[in-house]
Amino acid sequence: MAGKAVEKRTGTEVDPRDEPSAEWGWHGAFPKAARAGAVAAAAIMFLMLIGNHQNRTEDVVLIITGVGILLGVLFDVRRSRTAWRR
Numbered sequence: 001m002a003g004k005a006v007e008k009r010t011g012t013e014v015d016p017r018d019e020p021s022a023e024w025g026w027h028g029a030f031p032k033a034a035r036a037g038a039v040a041a042a043a044i045m046f047l048m049l050i051g052n053h054q055n056r057t058e059d060v061v062l063i064i065t066g067v068g069i070l071l072g073v074l075f076d077v078r079r080s081r082t083a084w085r086r
Contacts, residue, residue, distance in 0.1 A: 031076070031080065034076075035073050035076065035077065038069050038070075038072065038073045039073060041069055042065075042066040042067075042069040042070050042073075043066075045062045045065050045066035045069070046062070046063075046066050048062050049062055049063070
């Protein structure tokens with residue numbers, strides 16, 4: 001390893017030895033689908049607030065989880081918009 005030159009990677013290159021699927025086509029992620037799924041999961045959390053609850057403990061957990069998911073989506077959108085600046 002010491003004799004080999006270290007090349008700078010921008011993060012978009014994928015070595016087929018590390019990821020065999022890179023040889024035969026597209027290799028990446030589904031950021032829009034992941035965000036849509038997260039928003040749908042948060043909406044389901046908020047819809048679960050409607051129901052037969054004995055106390056508010058369930059409501060607090062559902063609200064915190066839903067808001068946490070939405071904050072994660074907002075963070076991801078902000079990070080992806082500023083990724084080109086790096």
